[in-house]
Amino acid sequence: MINGLPVLWNKGFSFVSQKPQTLSVLEIEKGSYTVPTENFDNMLLNNPDELAIGNLEDFEKSFAYKTFKIDNGSIIGEGYLKEIEKENKGYYLRFAKRDFATKSGFSVATDKKFNIKKEELAIIQQHDPGLIKGEITEKVINLNKKKVTIKAGEYDLSKNGHDALIPTELVFQMKQSFPDDEPEKINTTIIPKDQTITVTSAIYNQAFDEDERGTIPVAEEVAIPYTVTFNQFTLPAAKYKVSAETLKVLSNYGIKHLHNPMLGSIVVNDDDDEKVTLNEKQFKRLVNDNPKLILSQIEDSQQNVSYTKFDLQKDSEIQLNFSDFLIFKKDKNFSPSSEKTHSYSGGGILGPIIGTACLVIICMTIALFTGIAAATYLNEYARKGGFTRIIRLAMLNLAGVPSIVFGLFGLGLFVMIAPVFSATPNVESKFHVPIVALGSAPDLRTLESEGIEIVDSTLSTTQAVETANLVGAKKFYNGWYYISFQGWGTCMLAGGFTLAIMVLPVIITSCEESLKAVPMGFREAAMALGATKWQSIRTAVLPYAFPGILTASILGITRVAGETAPIMFTAAAAEKSDLPWQGIHSSGFSAFVDFLQQSVQALPYHIYTVAGRIPQSEYTQPMQYGSVLVFMIIVFMLSAVSIYLRIKIRNRIKW
Amino acid sequence: MISIDNVSFSYDLGKTEVLRNISLEIPEKKVTSFIGPSGCGKSTLLRCLNRMNDLVETSRVTTGEIRIMGQDINGKDVDAIELRKHIGMVFQKYNPFPKSIYDNVAYGLRIQGIKNKKKLDEAVEASLRGAALWDEVKDRLKDSALGLSGGQQQRLCIARTMAVQPKIILMDEPCSALDPIATAKVEELITELREDYTIVIVTHSMQQASRISDRTAFFYLGELIEYEDTETIFQNPGVKRTEDYISGRFG
Numbered sequence: 001m002i003n004g005l006p007v008l009w010n011k012g013f014s015f016v017s018q019k020p021q022t023l024s025v026l027e028i029e030k031g032s033y034t035v036p037t038e039n040f041d042n043m044l045l046n047n048p049d050e051l052a053i054g055n056l057e058d059f060e061k062s063f064a065y066k067t068f069k070i071d072n073g074s075i076i077g078e079g080y081l082k083e084i085e086k087e088n089k090g091y092y093l094r095f096a097k098r099d100f101a102t103k104s105g106f107s108v109a110t111d112k113k114f115n116i117k118k119e120e121l122a123i124i125q126q127h128d129p130g131l132i133k134g135e136i137t138e139k140v141i142n143l144n145k146k147k148v149t150i151k152a153g154e155y156d157l158s159k160n161g162h163d164a165l166i167p168t169e170l171v172f173q174m175k176q177s178f179p180d181d182e183p184e185k186i187n188t189t190i191i192p193k194d195q196t197i198t199v200t201s202a203i204y205n206q207a208f209d210e211d212e213r214g215t216i217p218v219a220e221e222v223a224i225p226y227t228v229t230f231n232q233f234t235l236p237a238a239k240y241k242v243s244a245e246t247l248k249v250l251s252n253y254g255i256k257h258l259h260n261p262m263l264g265s266i267v268v269n270d271d272d273d274e275k276v277t278l279n280e281k282q283f284k285r286l287v288n289d290n291p292k293l294i295l296s297q298i299e300d301s302q303q304n305v306s307y308t309k310f311d312l313q314k315d316s317e318i319q320l321n322f323s324d325f326l327i328f329k330k331d332k333n334f335s336p337s338s339e340k341t342h343s344y345s346g347g348g349i350l351g352p353i354i355g356t357a358c359l360v361i362i363c364m365t366i367a368l369f370t371g372i373a374a375a376t377y378l379n380e381y382a383r384k385g386g387f388t389r390i391i392r393l394a395m396l397n398l399a400g401v402p403s404i405v406f407g408l409f410g411l412g413l414f415v416m417i418a419p420v421f422s423a424t425p426n427v428e429s430k431f432h433v434p435i436v437a438l439g440s441a442p443d444l445r446t447l448e449s450e451g452i453e454i455v456d457s458t459l460s461t462t463q464a465v466e467t468a469n470l471v472g473a474k475k476f477y478n479g480w481y482y483i484s485f486q487g488w489g490t491c492m493l494a495g496g497f498t499l500a501i502m503v504l505p506v507i508i509t510s511c512e513e514s515l516k517a518v519p520m521g522f523r524e525a526a527m528a529l530g531a532t533k534w535q536s537i538r539t540a541v542l543p544y545a546f547p548g549i550l551t552a553s554i555l556g557i558t559r560v561a562g563e564t565a566p567i568m569f570t571a572a573a574a575e576k577s578d579l580p581w582q583g584i585h586s587s588g589f590s591a592f593v594d595f596l597q598q599s600v601q602a603l604p605y606h607i608y609t610v611a612g613r614i615p616q617s618e619y620t621q622p623m624q625y626g627s628v629l630v631f632m633i634i635v636f637m638l639s640a641v642s643i644y645l646r647i648k649i650r651n652r653i654k655w
Numbered sequence: 656m657i658s659i660d661n662v663s664f665s666y667d668l669g670k671t672e673v674l675r676n677i678s679l680e681i682p683e684k685k686v687t688s689f690i691g692p693s694g695c696g697k698s699t700l701l702r703c704l705n706r707m708n709d710l711v712e713t714s715r716v717t718t719g720e721i722r723i724m725g726q727d728i729n730g731k732d733v734d735a736i737e738l739r740k741h742i743g744m745v746f747q748k749y750n751p752f753p754k755s756i757y758d759n760v761a762y763g764l765r766i767q768g769i770k771n772k773k774k775l776d777e778a779v780e781a782s783l784r785g786a787a788l789w790d791e792v793k794d795r796l797k798d799s800a801l802g803l804s805g806g807q808q809q810r811l812c813i814a815r816t817m818a819v820q821p822k823i824i825l826m827d828e829p830c831s832a833l834d835p836i837a838t839a840k841v842e843e844l845i846t847e848l849r850e851d852y853t854i855v856i857v858t859h860s861m862q863q864a865s866r867i868s869d870r871t872a873f874f875y876l877g878e879l880i881e882y883e884d885t886e887t888i889f890q891n892p893g894v895k896r897t898e899d900y901i902s903g904r905f906g
Contacts, residue, residue, distance in 0.1 A: 383712055519750065521746060521748055521750030522750060522752060523710075524707065524710070524744075524746060524750070525746065525750045525751075525752070525812070525815075526762070526766070527707065527710065527739060528705065528707065528739055528743065528744035528746075528816070529739070529740075529743070529762060529763035529766065529815065529816065529819055530736055530737070530739045530740035530763060530766065530767065530819055531736070531763075531766045532736050535766045539762070539765075539766060540752055540762075544752075544753060
């Protein structure tokens with residue numbers, strides 16, 4: 001905790017107001033750089049006292065933007081749509097149709113030479129006969145293949161070599177696997193017997209080059225001639241429109257565009273009147289590359305961004321949040337000589353704090369509702385006897401169950417088999433119970449992104465599941481609404497329920513204590529005035545038990561907020577870039593359901609991640625200490641509030 | 656008004672009887688007091704009259720009938736909730752809700768679903784006047800009832816009972832937690848109330864019984880020993896044990 005203080009001191013408020021990020025540690029040569037002031041300030045926060053910075057100069061740059069509306073009937077490439085959606089948070093186009101017939105546009109900035117295969121040329125000439133105006137020359141290129149013989153034995157092998165060998169026929173076995181975050185690592189491989197395989201020269205270079213460590217020595221090699229005929233032509237710098245098939249071919253040769261020639265363009269058909277904004281450059285490219293785009297209400301706007309120019313007076317190592325680093329990179333002078341990344345070590349812990357808050361709110365809503373109901377039943381209605389004794393015994397036992405058991409229970413019940421009401425149930429659901437044939441077909445975008453297969457509505461559920469399974473779909477749709485026992489997935493709702501079950505014994509016990517503390521006289525007085533039992537409880541018991549319940553529930557909150565094990569399998573995500581309310585594209589009730597059905601970051605789980613699951617370094621430590629300190633502060637604050645409330649309420653209410 | 660006919664009562668499904676074969680007639684618009692030593696069953700009998708004993712699950716009237724205005728209150732078709740609207744009860748320990756004075760008096764009407772502000776205002780004023788409390792609290796109706804003195808709180812409870820316009824008011828040692836001056840005020844109130852209500856009062860104070868009641872019943876160990884006009888029972892008791900109790904030889 002003491003180690004956490006300097007972290008909070010240095011990072012200040014940004015520690016709790018920024019999302020967790022990857023930290024980039026960069027070696028920068030001295031020189032003059034220009035970056036937006038916001039990112040410059042972030043850099044200062046991340047490097048409190050080490051940088052030698054001079055000649056600061058602030059100035060404003062203005063950027064031109066276009067605001068416009070995309071009209072119905074427009075045809076737009078998928079990548080362009082995604083770009084618009086990225087720049088305009090909240091804009092989400094549901095489309096129902098894709099289009100292959102329209103030609104897609106792209107532009108070539110400087111004359112570009114192509115070497116393409118004969119079959120590919122045929123495709124281009126078939127679909128866009130007029131595209132190639134210049135001369136087409138044939139050229140034969142010799143791509144050597146090699147027949148290599150490898151002796152059995154153990155060799156060092158790099159990750160590159162390993163990846164190159166996977167598609168070949170070579171039989172080999174790695175002694176260790178390659179971790180994702182250490183691409184430089186060299187492991188030992190076992191070649192069980194002498195083998196001879198034929199490989200292309202590219203693979204040969206990766207895996208068999210004899211000089212280097214990390215490649216396999218070759219006992220014998222024979223070159224096999226392998227020639228390919230290429231057709232050579234040039235596309236002069238200009239704008240072009242081509243069919244999807246041609247674009248598919250040209251995409252392999254470095255043509256820059258954002259179309260998706262495999263799936264086709266998107267036909268806009270949207271009743272929303274939403275306007276979107278792009279910067280001038282993106283707008284130009286959009287208009288250029290999408291010939292069938294219909295735009296209206298185009299407006300120009302300017303946006304001034306404050307920039308800072310600074311001199312770095314000596315070569316230094318600086319730490320940057322990854323998002324800042326991306327912006328810094330836009331400065332052409334800025335070219336780090338070395339670059340290391342440390343996950344979760346930059347930014348702050350806003351995401352985990354919000355996530356924990358969401359989990360606590362959901363959990364306490366469920367726990368208080370059921371807890372108060374159960375306590376009221378036990379204290380006011382239930383007969384004292386065997387049944388209540390069993391319930392109390394069960395509650396005592398439940399309070400003593402280790403929290404990881406609750407986590408596994410939640411995983412089994414809520415994440416994997418809890419029922420869901422859906423028109424597009426999972427294929428892998430435990431049961432499907434059809435209810436009504438009133439499902440409305442999902443739009444094409446949902447179908448594509450969620451892997452939904454539309455099945456004939458005359459098929460029985462079992463047949464529908466089989467059909468969808470055959471084509472490898474994740475979900476199916478046949479016009480029926482189902483109660484599908486497929487679980488809620490790893491999400492806030494599942495986590496909330498799991499935590500609620502965990503605190504339920506505590507809540508029930510303390511609610512019951514609070515109810516017992518309300519004098520019998522209140523119940524009698526209410527009953528004597530002609531109140532029904534429920535009326536007397538509602539008007540003369542619960543309101544006076546409420547302060548006690550409140551105190552108990554705040555204590556419950558501190559416990560829930562601190563739990564890691566129950567949410568590990570049911571709700572927590574190690575990394576998530578959006579806050580819970582961001583990135584939801586539905587509206588009304590289904591937006592609420594989507595909100596609940598997403599995983600979140602949570603503070604205790606985040607601490608576990610940064611402290612135990614990522615490679616440790618001096619850069620990850622501030623995040624650990626800072627997170628723990630903030631977490632302790634939150635818990636202390638909640639406890640203090642509960643103590644304060646208890647004292648205040650005790651003084652206020654007497655009877 | 657109330658006729659109790661050969662009633663026996665048990666708190667534990669008939670294993671032991673706390674009241675045995677009680678029979679008495681309680682007259683309308685009179686004050687009837689139940690006296691007797693602790694544990695003699697007088698409070699239990701009182702609580703039988705508005706079925707407050709229903710709160711104890713194992714309690715039963717084992718024999719006999721209690722008829723109020725001719726109707727058997729333990730009959731199957733009698734709703735205890737409805738019954739209690741007609742039979743108010745004031746408890747030994749004054750128990751106003753921790754709400755405002757106004758809300759306390761209006762409580763009984765509100766749970767009957769009356770929301771009309773004017774009706775409530777009228778009823779609250781009438782009840783507080785009836786309980787001789789209006790002048791003391793009319794300026795602070797919105798203040799917490801817990802700020803009143805003990806006697807005022809007990810009279811507030813009486814007002815709260817009166818607000819639902821019962822025919823009968825049962826009082827379970829209403830003055831036992833009050834000082835003599837507050838007791839005098841409550842007694843005065845009871846004397847006034849007798850004109851409109853049938854009042855049954857359980858008391859430990861013989862003086863109180865003799866001061867305020869028209870009829871007195873003496874209970875001993877779950878049995879009704881004697882039931883007579885108050886004057887008769889205090890001046891010329893028919894049974895030796897009554898005389899012993901009244902003159903303070905035991906109890």
